[in-house]
Amino acid sequence: MKAARLHAPRDIRIEEIPTPRPAAGEVLVRVRAVSICASDWRLYTDGHSGGVVPDHPIIQGHEFAGDVVALGEGVTAPSVGTRVAVEPSWHCGRCDQCQRGYTNICRNVVFPSFPPRDGALAEYIACPVTSVCPLPETVSYAEGALVEPLGVAIHAVRLARPQAGERIVILGAGAIGTCTLLVLKAYGCSLPAVVEPVAGRREWPARLGAAPLVADYQELLNAGIEADIVFECSGDNAALAQAMRLARPAGRVMMVGIPQPEQVSFDASVARRRELTVVFTRRSRDTLTEAVGLAATGRVDLAAFPIRRYSLAQAMAAMEATGARPGDMLRAVVFP
Ligand SMILES: [Zn+2]
Ligand SMILES: [Zn+2]
CATH class of the missing domain: 3.40.50.720 (NAD(P)-binding Rossmann-like Domain)
Known part of the structure; x- marks a missing residue:
C-alpha cells in the first residue's frame, strides 16, 4: 500500500510498504479521510511527541474514517463494506484505569500516530474492532474523521x-x-x-x-x-x-x-x-457513538466545517497548512 511516512522533521515521503493484516480482534480499514491535528503538526516539525522519538519512519494521522475491508480472527461485525469512524485511543480493557472506566487514560493505551504505533495517513490501517463505529450514509468520510475532535x-x-x-x-x-x-x-x-x-x-x-x-x-x-x-x-x-x-x-x-x-x-x-x-482533559472516552449521532442527526453540522482537501501525495502540504493556521481552514483533510 501507499503510506506517508515521516523520516525526519518536515520530511514526509510517500512509500510503498506492506499492507497491514488485521490481527485477532481487529478490522482492516481502507482509509478514506484523515484530518490533520495540531498534535500531528508538532510531531511533524519537532520529530518527537512529548520527547518520544519514533523508532521508524512513522505514519501520522489519528482522526480518520474509511471502509472495513477485512476482518481479523474472531470478528463477525461490522461486515466488510461498512463505512466507519474510528476512536484512536485504543485501550487494553484490563488495567486498573480501564476497570474504573477511564479508558482514555489506560496504562497501556495505544494511540495510532503516536510513536511507535503507525497512524492513518496511508491506504490501510488495522484497528481494534472495539474502536470503530458505523457511519450512516449521510455522514461523509471527512465528517467521519472530524468526529474525533468533536469527541x-x-x-x-x-x-x-x-x-x-x-x-x-x-x-x-x-x-x-x-x-x-x-x-x-x-x-x-x-x-x-x-x-x-x-x-x-x-x-x-x-x-x-x-x-x-x-x-x-x-x-x-x-x-x-x-x-x-x-x-x-x-x-x-x-x-x-x-x-x-x-x-x-x-x-x-x-x-x-x-x-x-x-x-x-x-x-x-x-x-x-x-x-x-x-x-x-485527555483526548476523549466513550464519545464516538454520541459524536457520530450528533453529526448524523444534524445537531452538529460537521459538513459546514471549513476544511481544505489534499491527496496523500500532498500530505506535507496538509501539515504545513495546519501549522500556518489560516483563517479560512480549521482542518486540513487528506483523502488517501
Ligand atoms: Zn487530534
Ligand atoms: Zn487499560
Missing part, C-alpha cells in the same frame, strides 16, 4: 458539567474550540463568549451565535465578564493564566489545549483566592 470536545464538556444559565468562555476558535462551541450549542447550554486572535476564525463562531467574540481576552476582562466555565482550547502557553483571570470565584477552568511549550506558569493567588477548579 474531544464532548469529553471536555461532559467533564465541565455546564449548568443552565452558566456563563461560558472559550479561548481559541480552532477545531477543538469550535467543536466545543458546537457541542455546547447542541446541548442547549448558554452560548459562550469566544476569544480568537485570527479574524477569519471568528466568522463561524459568529454565525453560530457566540458572543461577545473578541481578539484578546483583555477585552472580556474590560467588559467585566466573569465565566463560570472557561474552556482553554488555544494551546497557547499563556492561556491558563488568562483563563484563571476570566473565571469567577468557584469557577472551573478546563484545560483542553496542549500548551506549547508545556511548562506553564500562572498567578497562584488568582487561582487560590477564587478557589478555582482546574481540570486537565
Whole structure:
C-alpha cells in the first residue's frame, strides 16, 4: 500500500510498504479521510511527541474514517463494506484505569500516530474492532474523521458539567474550540463568549451565535465578564493564566489545549483566592457513538466545517497548512 511516512522533521515521503493484516480482534480499514491535528503538526516539525522519538519512519494521522475491508480472527461485525469512524485511543480493557472506566487514560493505551504505533495517513490501517463505529450514509468520510475532535470536545464538556444559565468562555476558535462551541450549542447550554486572535476564525463562531467574540481576552476582562466555565482550547502557553483571570470565584477552568511549550506558569493567588477548579482533559472516552449521532442527526453540522482537501501525495502540504493556521481552514483533510 501507499503510506506517508515521516523520516525526519518536515520530511514526509510517500512509500510503498506492506499492507497491514488485521490481527485477532481487529478490522482492516481502507482509509478514506484523515484530518490533520495540531498534535500531528508538532510531531511533524519537532520529530518527537512529548520527547518520544519514533523508532521508524512513522505514519501520522489519528482522526480518520474509511471502509472495513477485512476482518481479523474472531470478528463477525461490522461486515466488510461498512463505512466507519474510528476512536484512536485504543485501550487494553484490563488495567486498573480501564476497570474504573477511564479508558482514555489506560496504562497501556495505544494511540495510532503516536510513536511507535503507525497512524492513518496511508491506504490501510488495522484497528481494534472495539474502536470503530458505523457511519450512516449521510455522514461523509471527512465528517467521519472530524468526529474525533468533536469527541474531544464532548469529553471536555461532559467533564465541565455546564449548568443552565452558566456563563461560558472559550479561548481559541480552532477545531477543538469550535467543536466545543458546537457541542455546547447542541446541548442547549448558554452560548459562550469566544476569544480568537485570527479574524477569519471568528466568522463561524459568529454565525453560530457566540458572543461577545473578541481578539484578546483583555477585552472580556474590560467588559467585566466573569465565566463560570472557561474552556482553554488555544494551546497557547499563556492561556491558563488568562483563563484563571476570566473565571469567577468557584469557577472551573478546563484545560483542553496542549500548551506549547508545556511548562506553564500562572498567578497562584488568582487561582487560590477564587478557589478555582482546574481540570486537565485527555483526548476523549466513550464519545464516538454520541459524536457520530450528533453529526448524523444534524445537531452538529460537521459538513459546514471549513476544511481544505489534499491527496496523500500532498500530505506535507496538509501539515504545513495546519501549522500556518489560516483563517479560512480549521482542518486540513487528506483523502488517501
Ligand atoms: Zn487530534
Ligand atoms: Zn487499560
